[in-house]
Amino acid sequence: MASSVLDKLKRFGISDKKAEEVEKNKATTSALLSFLEKYPQHELDSTHATLLFSLASALPKSKFMTEKYIDLVFQNILSNKISMKPQLDAAMVFFRNCRENLTDFETACGIGVTVSIDDIKSAVAKTFEENNAELTEKRYRYPIGKLMARIRDIQPWADPKLVKEEIDSQLLLLLGSKTESDTKPIEKPKKVKTPKNMQATTDTVKDDKPEVVTFKGAAARFHAVGDNDKTDGYIVTPNTAHLLEQHKAEVGGRVHTRFPPEPNGILHIGHAKAITFNFAYARDRGGNCYLRYDDTNPEAEDEEFFVGILRDVQWLGHEPFKITHSSDYFPQLYEAAVELIKRNLAYVCHQQADEMKGFEDRSLSPWRNRPVEESLQLFEDMRRGLLDEGSATLRMKHIMEDGKIDPVAYRIKFTPHHRTKDQWCIYPTYDFTHCLCDSLENITHSLCTKEFQNRRSSYYWLCNALDWYCPVQWEYGRLNMAYSLVSKRKIGKLISSGIVRGWDDPRLFTLAALRRRGFPPDAITEFCHKVGVTESNSMVHPSLLESCVRDVLNRRARRVMAVLDPIKVTIEGQVSSEVVVPNNPVIESSGTHNVPLCNVLYIDRDDFSENPPKGYKRLTLTQPVVLKAAGIVLRFKDLTKDVDGNITDLTVVAESMTAENKPKGFIHWVSSPSPTVEPRRAQVRIFHQLFKTENPEEGGNLMKNVNENSLEVYDAIIDEGVNDLTPGTVYQFERIGYFAVDPDTTDVQAVFNRTVALREDAGKREK
Secondary structure, eight states: OHHHHHHHHHTTSOOHHHHHHHHTOHHHHHHHHHHHHHSSSSSOOHHHHHHHHHHHHHGGGOTTOOHHHHHHHHHHHHTTSSOSHHHHHHHHHHHHHOTTOOTTHHHHTTTTOOOOHHHHHHHHHHHHHHTHHHHHHHGGGSOHHHHHHHHHHHOTTSOHHHHHHHHHHHHHHHHOSOOHHHHSOOOOOOOOOOOOOOSSEETTOOOSSOOOOOOOGGGGGOOOTTOGGGSTTOOOOTTHHHHHHHHHHHHTTOOEEEEOOOSSSOOBHHHHHHHHHHHHHHHTTTOEEEEEEOOOOTTTOOHHHHHHHHHHHHHTTOOOSOEEEGGGGHHHHHHHHHHHHHTTSEEEEOOOHHHHOSSTTSOOOTTTTOOHHHHHHHHHHHHTTOSOTTSOEEEESOBOTTSOBSOEEEEEOOSOBTTTBTSOSEEEOHHHHHHHHHHHTTOSEEEEEGGGGGGHHHHHHHHHHTTOOOOEEEEEOOEEETTOOOOHHHHHHHHHTTSSSSTTOTTSOBHHHHHHHTOOHHHHHHHHHHHOOOSSOEEEOHHHHHHHHHHHHHHHOEEEOEESSEEEEEEESOOOSEEEEESOTTSGGGOEEEEEOOSEEEEEGGGEESSOOTTOOSEESSOOEEETTTTEEEEEEEEEEOTTSOEEEEEEEEEEOOTTTOOSOEEOOEEOSSTTSOOEEEEEEEEOOSBSSSSTTGGGOTGGGBOTTOEEEEEEEEOTTOOOOOTTEEEEETTTEEEEEOTTOOSSOEEEEEEEEOSTTTTTTOO
């Protein structure tokens, strides 16, 4: 039976060894065999075979791929509508985000798009022209992948093989044949170790200078300051040239961006990407980035959110050029609204919210053509509080990209504002405020997430309708974290239900929660750089973020020992009274610290087994083990159990480790200075994924997807090396993971949160 399956797998053009590896993955094998059953002939077309194998290989990690989606891709491969890997990749991205709406499937996958040889030659030539200086300097050492990526931006549906052939051809014409220097290996510079003080460190430690970010794709080709009109889709008016010249002079030719959060909630991991993009893009070009609070909804704003947002921005390592508020510009925005009415481009409307819902099929407002003077008087009445809340709005005469007719510019709200108090009872909307504040602050690049793409035409229309300077709006894909939730309303429900303890519960992906969990801010920044900035929304697994956290903490965290589920061990034999332990073996200059060792110590319950499974390398009835850092071999002698059969005490015999008696395994431990002294206790919290599924709202019932076992609490024992209990201080508990001191810590009780598990032991406590 097995050989028959292997023979079938090899029909996809893979080697014997590869077929054996694939057969071990049941999901991939099942998909491939299913494809063979449906394939209309015995021999697979080579292109079909390659694409179907790629599809099947991706399915185990693509739970969103339903049978319907898989069959649709299969049929499109058979009909040669999907004929190359980029199209298949695009299909997978589409299905991840489509939510059953398949209307744009063919467009998203480039089906029906023909890219000719001439198109490819033109794209390659353009790319070579853009990179001519560096190509000439680096010659054949220039990364081909970088060229391929740029050409993919120009012609995403070009055949990669034909693109590679054309690159090779044009490289040969440009550079000639390879010389000896082109193929000679480059000598790598020797790494110089930088001494660091490796005492226990808090998560605020960062390099003095942030790393310069290399932006790729469309972000690498943003317009120069003042060249807004060279951007695709930018609206040019008779006043554009003058306005751009004036704008360029006012900013001194420097990039100006902004991070404009609404102060109605706390920031999350998706905001970290926006913060990093806006601040890094400006900083690396010698420019400035504003922090602007979009405070136009007084009903939802609160002082704690203003404070929390600034704290999070600064925690991530950024200092705003200026801190501003949309409310700073309320007088200018009001005057702009009056001017818009005077130009007969806005009017006061009395339709209710339900009547204004809908798009192109909705009829125009019966007040759309009311006289300008009448709208001016009514708008003044709105400002003076003479009209009831909800009885009137100011609307702009404009149809948006999504078909929405005449978006609202101002509405009445009799709610005191956080900053302006009772000065105003009318407040501008996002569609009115955003672009005009960008213009007033001379923003050069208005960077926002993809959901604002259908507002771009409104953005350009309003600036131009008033003859104001018009920035360029560019939309990038949102960062979505699998197994997470960022909706303020839904997190509030989890809090009120007692599922999580607050906005900073370490199981959440708010920045406050990640800070409490012990994530270093520079690790979050590195994660954002790795995710990158693209025009497509992305769903990222938490493991990528955790990997970045490990990389930082491995170089930074002090090593100590802790026992989460202790068993008391009595040693027969001579032991030293103290052991010297390195603070961090990764950094030679980190120093050491001493921990006590006496004849009574504690080991983790997982590190002893009466009936060990195969491959178990820790202490057993017949297998000795080494005490980490102590160089002592322990051999089992006796044990004691309670009435329920649980082991309470072990007795072991100690002997010095030699080349002859060195065991295969070692374990960590904690000891007091003497048997009569109680060991240091601490509460240790182990957090797991809060949700069972990648999309917590899958199936429409958030609560059913909650993982009831997302928190484990241990009454642990910690060693004397834990010398700093300042909240946020991070340690590596040897063989367990990285742990941060929690703010709940008191003089009586130390509390730790697991930041991340060690890479090699990531699943040790995933029960």
